[in-house]
Amino acid sequence: xxxxxxxxxxxxxxxxxxxxxxxxxxxxxxxxxxxxxxxxxxxxxxxxxxxxxxxxxxxxxxxxxx
Numbered sequence: 001x002x003x004x005x006x007x008x009x010x011x012x013x014x015x016x017x018x019x020x021x022x023x024x025x026x027x028x029x030x031x032x033x034x035x036x037x038x039x040x041x042x043x044x045x046x047x048x049x050x051x052x053x054x055x056x057x058x059x060x061x062x063x064x065x066x
Contacts, residue, residue, distance in 0.1 A: 009055040
């Protein structure tokens with residue numbers, strides 16, 4: 001993931017956010033109100049954190065170059 005450029009990381013982050021939003025809608029339509037108990041939702045949260053950290057690391061690396 002370190003070789004990904006900022007645009008790729010941002011696109012993946014946005015795609016993950018859309019997946020989470022769609023999953024929330026689907027769970028709500030199914031009558032499930034507690035999203036945090038859903039395993040798929042938890043996986044998406046972990047992916048979001050990893051993408052955010054990778055994005056921050058990439059930005060910080062660029063700042064250090066400047």
